[in-house]
Amino acid sequence: MEKLPKVGLPILIGVILLIIVLAKSAVTxxxxxxxxxxxxLNGGVVADKDPLGPGFHIIAPWNRVIDYETRQQEMPEKMSVLSSNGLxxxxDASILYQPDYKNLGRLHNEKGENYVSRVLQPAIRSAARSVVGxxxxxxxxxxxxxxxQEEIFEETRKIVEPQFIQLNDILIRDVTLPPTIKQAIERKLKQEQESLEYEFRLVTAQKEAEKVIIEAQGKADANRILSASLTDKILQDKGIEATVKLSESPNSKVVVIGSGDSGMPIILGNQ
Structure with a gap:
């Protein structure tokens, strides 16, 4: 095996070192x-320096980049809390959050990469205990x-936003009560619903009765007004008018004899 030329060895070493430097300097x-x-060489993370965005970056080989996901993320959380009467x-909740992009340096310096377990989880648990209680x-x-749900969100937001965490929403997926309490509540709700339905039927029946009374009263008032307006003279004129129309009918033969007690003609015979 031939030996490498004396000039070629330093070049090979230089190429290897260059590859190592580039590998440590390139960040995507x-x-x-x-x-x-x-x-x-500058004391770590400079808090007020803008973070590096997506894409390719070249940095000094002695520095390093800490990668943070800046999109909205979901953290499922199951909590056990006490109600106002100690039950x-x-x-079962979902917490939607993301780091404050502009303050990533401060977040890293003060809370670190585990900011979710150090800040967000304790905050949501504390707020849930306070609100549910x-x-x-x-x-x-x-x-x-x-x-x-809204109160837990607001209380959690007040805790985490000053610590460079953006809270987008908190969704309460499920509330689990002790079985005996849940059954008692369901019975009570059913009874309340039945009571409301019964009251609705009573109100409906009462309104129908009032409608019938109003209609009957209206008819009685109309008859009373009509009776008061019908004098003997008017009745006689109406009778004569009806008699004339009847006598003009082609299907009738009219014989008028005498008069009735009221002075009206008496009509006999028809066909």
Missing amino acids: LDSGHAGVLYET DIKL RYTPEQLYSSKRDAI
Whole structure:
């Protein structure tokens, strides 16, 4: 085997060193990610320096980049908390969050890469205990769930936003009560529903009765007004008018004899 020329050996070593330097200097960040630059010779991460965005970057080989996902992320969380009367309530929630992009350096310096377990999880648990402790199991199970969700979100947001975490939403997927309490609440809700239906039927029946009374009263008033307006003279004129029309009918033969008690003609015979 031939020996390498004396000039070729340093070149080979130089190429190897160049490859190593380039490998340590080249950094590629995916979409939805950002990098915090750790400067070994400059005291670590400079907090007020903008993070590195997605794409290809060249850095000094003695520095390094800490990769953070900056897209919205979901953290499922199951919690056991106490209601206002001391009953154990289990919440199943989803927390939607992402790091504060502009303050990634501060987030890394103060909380580190494990900021979720160090800040977000304790904050959501503390807020859930505080909020749920103000409500009864019945409120948690039915009418107040949306309000409770909003209150937990607001209390958590106040804790995490000053610590460079952006909280987007908190979704309460499920509220689990002790079985006996849940059954008691369901029975009560069923009874309330039946009571409302019964009251509705009573109100409907009452309105129908009032309608019949009003219609009957209207007819009675109309008859009374009509009776008051019908004098003997008017009745006689109406009778004569009807008699004339009847006598003009081609299907009748009219014989008038005498008069009735009221002075009206008497009509006999027809065909």
